[in-house]
Amino acid sequence: RLLAELVSPVTTQQPTTAPVDVRTLGQDLLLPWRHNRSASRHLMDEINNCTNTQADAILTRTNTRVGQKIRYYIQHEKTFQASRGFYNTLPRDSPLPATPYRRCSVVGNGAVLLGSGCGQEIDRADFVFRSNLPPLTGNFTRDTGQKANWTTVNPISQLNWRFNLLSNKPANKDKFARHVRQYSGLLWVSAFGVKAATTVSVRAQRVLREKNVKSLGVVYGNPRHFAAVRDYWAYNGLSMRLSTGIYLTTIALSTCDEVHLFGFWPFDVSHSGEKLLYHYYDKPDTKKKPISASPHNMPKEFLKLVNLHRSGILKIHLET
Ligand code: CDP
Numbered sequence: 001r002l003l004a005e006l007v008s009p010v011t012t013q014q015p016t017t018a019p020v021d022v023r024t025l026g027q028d029l030l031l032p033w034r035h036n037r038s039a040s041r042h043l044m045d046e047i048n049n050c051t052n053t054q055a056d057a058i059l060t061r062t063n064t065r066v067g068q069k070i071r072y073y074i075q076h077e078k079t080f081q082a083s084r085g086f087y088n089t090l091p092r093d094s095p096l097p098a099t100p101y102r103r104c105s106v107v108g109n110g111a112v113l114l115g116s117g118c119g120q121e122i123d124r125a126d127f128v129f130r131s132n133l134p135p136l137t138g139n140f141t142r143d144t145g146q147k148a149n150w151t152t153v154n155p156i157s158q159l160n161w162r163f164n165l166l167s168n169k170p171a172n173k174d175k176f177a178r179h180v181r182q183y184s185g186l187l188w189v190s191a192f193g194v195k196a197a198t199t200v201s202v203r204a205q206r207v208l209r210e211k212n213v214k215s216l217g218v219v220y221g222n223p224r225h226f227a228a229v230r231d232y233w234a235y236n237g238l239s240m241r242l243s244t245g246i247y248l249t250t251i252a253l254s255t256c257d258e259v260h261l262f263g264f265w266p267f268d269v270s271h272s273g274e275k276l277l278y279h280y281y282d283k284p285d286t287k288k289k290p291i292s293a294s295p296h297n298m299p300k301e302f303l304k305l306v307n308l309h310r311s312g313i314l315k316i317h318l319e320t
Helices: 003-007 022-030 037-050 084-088 119-123 138-144 155-162 170-180 196-210 223-235 244-255 298-310
Strands: 069-071 079-081 101-107 127-130 150-153 185-189 216-220 256-262 314-316
Touching (some): 037 244, 069 223, 101 244, 119 138, 155 196, 170 196, 185 196, 223 244, 244 256
Parallel strands (some): 101 127, 127 150
16 A cells, blocks of 8 residues: 555545446456557657656656755645765666666556456566565465566555664564565665655665665655656646556556556456455465555446557456
């Protein structure tokens, strides 16, 4: 989940769009799909005209100055002044290449992934985005794959609550370093949503350095980029708290020639009519969180993505 819902509990449920006939939708998504390269390129340019994802999605020493006041994107009234020490922890330049990746996978955490057998197809991409430190090992691998080049982390619910990194206890640091070794590339933290997120995000970076985890670098999401993506979607009919999945999809659409989505299915019933849990890793006996309880309007976001699928701009995969 993005930080918004953790810091400001939702009081009014977003109205969901008209009920979706999931079977028909599923059949539609399983039809043969052809990539529409010119439409993809057009959308890539459109997003990059609003915000330059390659240069600005991540805070770097190129897009940030010493002494700059970084404005939080949820707590707009608050800022963080970048000290020399903080600045020195940023990558010099964007870790994203100037030329687009050829093929990217964006993996959502929906239970539709379980039993999909999509692991190999996911890992076939040149670059793989994942959300919220999902499990990729053991029995999951066949469905999830193992490649992870950009993995998001929620600083409050994960770094703070799940790994308790602020406590500075060696056992917590070990547990965190052990868990994240299954990913490589970028560990992207939304460090500038709310003030409480920053210290623990900086701590995560220090822990990985201390533990000598070389395959993975903690980077901080640029709140200006997030705000620009939010405005882009608001202008295009999604005035809501964006989910991590649609944010990552937008990054992929603006930096990859071909975008493939997996694990996106925000419904309680599968395309073949079976009851579904929320996440692919939820246990049947854990208290089930209904999708309708999410503060994001995932079904409405999903229908936007379905339109992009129908236009050949991205492909939504449900099974192999
Ligand atoms: O943090 P957030 O609640 O946004 O995400 P998550 O539950 O960790 O799942 C990652 C992303 O997968 C979400 O942001 C959605 O875009 C997508 N998802 C989905 O489409 N259907 C589901 N049943 C669960 C997640």
